Amino acid sequence: WERRYQVVTPGRDDRGRLFSEGDIKRLRLLKQAVDQGHAIGQLAEKSDNELQALLSHATAIVEKTPDPVTRPGASVDMTQLIAGIERLDYAAVEKELGIHAAVMPPRELIHQIVLPLLQFVGESWHAGKMSIAHEHMTSAILRNLLGALVPLHRRQDPPAKIMFATPSKEQHEFGILLSAMLTAGGGLGIVYLGPNLPADEIVFAAQKTAPQAVVLGLVGANGAKAAVSEVDIVSRKLPSQIELWVGGTKDEEVVREVRATRALFIDGFDMLEKHLVRLGARF
Numbered sequence: 001w002e003r004r005y006q007v008v009t010p011g012r013d014d015r016g017r018l019f020s021e022g023d024i025k026r027l028r029l030l031k032q033a034v035d036q037g038h039a040i041g042q043l044a045e046k047s048d049n050e051l052q053a054l055l056s057h058a059t060a061i062v063e064k065t066p067d068p069v070t071r072p073g074a075s076v077d078m079t080q081l082i083a084g085i086e087r088l089d090y091a092a093v094e095k096e097l098g099i100h101a102a103v104m105p106p107r108e109l110i111h112q113i114v115l116p117l118l119q120f121v122g123e124s125w126h127a128g129k130m131s132i133a134h135e136h137m138t139s140a141i142l143r144n145l146l147g148a149l150v151p152l153h154r155r156q157d158p159p160a161k162i163m164f165a166t167p168s169k170e171q172h173e174f175g176i177l178l179s180a181m182l183t184a185g186g187g188l189g190i191v192y193l194g195p196n197l198p199a200d201e202i203v204f205a206a207q208k209t210a211p212q213a214v215v216l217g218l219v220g221a222n223g224a225k226a227a228v229s230e231v232d233i234v235s236r237k238l239p240s241q242i243e244l245w246v247g248g249t250k251d252e253e254v255v256r257e258v259r260a261t262r263a264l265f266i267d268g269f270d271m272l273e274k275h276l277v278r279l280g281a282r283f
Contacts, residue, residue, distance in 0.1 A: 001040060001044070006044070007027070007040075007044050008023040009023075010023055022048075026048055029051040029052060030044075033051055033103075043103065045099055046103075049077065053077075078113065078117055080092070080096050081097065081113070081117055082117070082120060084096060085121065085134055085137070085138060086134070088134065093137070093141055094145075097141060097142075100113050101145060101149065105185060105283075106149055106153065106181050106182060106184065106185025106186075107182060107185050107283050109181070110181055110182055110269070111269075114142070114181070115178065115269070117138075118178075121134060121135060121138055135174075138174075139173055139174065139177065142174070142177045142178075143177065143194075146180055146192065149181055149184050150184045153184050153185050153187055154184075154187075155187040155188075158188050158280070159279065159280030160189065160279035160280050160281075161188065161189035161190065161191060161211040161212060162180075162183050162188055162214075163191040163192075163193065163202075163209065163211040163213070164179060164180045164191070164192050164214075165194065165202050165217075166216060166217040167196075167199060167216060167218065167230030167231065168196060169227075170217065170218060170219060170230075171196055172219045172248070173217060175247060175248040176215060176216075176217040179217070179272055180192050182272065182273060182276065183276055185283070186282055187281060187282050188276060188279065188280065189211075191209050193205060198230075199231075199234045200237070202214065202216070202234050202238075203234055203237040203238055206238055206239065207239065212242065213242065213243035213244070213245055213275075214242060214245070215245045215247070215266075216231060216244070216245070216247075216263075217247065217248045218247070218254070219248050227249075227254065228254055228257040231246055231258055231261060232261050234263075235261035236261075244264065245265075245272075245275065246258050246265055247265065247266035247267065247268075
């Protein structure tokens, strides 16, 4: 590890190498993480604090009462990710997310990294500190990450397949991206159509691919009435055996109108996970 990954740089004297207490502590942390199944190549770039957080989280999971949808609670330092997004450094953000994704299950990655990161990006955009370019770059990186996660967690015969899209003029896809990551991480099949798709096209795609559920992301930033109208069309035309789930909006009027259709309104990722587990996901 010292020679190949430069995980420590010991001093030297006439008798050979001299390992400091800090070197020994770091090597022990790395050994524990490797024993838990993590790859040394991905661990080598992590700080001691990041390694300790990774090990502490794993211990917390073992000690918890089994619950397939209990949210992990550990936090991770995202300073480098945020700095990369702020300067629109695509390569740096992609690399940092890739390192986290290599050592964390998708569910932990989403709750500990991606959700807090997207909240920061959204709040920064509303405050005028970030532009739409920052959001688009982050979306592009997450789409690539989703593509990488799917083959890693694919089950040979998934018990269910879920389709993801946003209706016409709905450009915000963070919600469906994260939902698709959770679904793939749980071992279910996914059909990812992306944002801004007309209702009839969503229905057509569902008829062709026969998913167990269609998930629509709905923020309603481009008009609540238009958004609900699109959901209503999908609700009426979607084959009755296919479930329709809608989430994302915080507008109470929109929520009421969505619930007036046959759609199931998903009010958060905890609820989404419960329904994914119902369809056979494993977290």
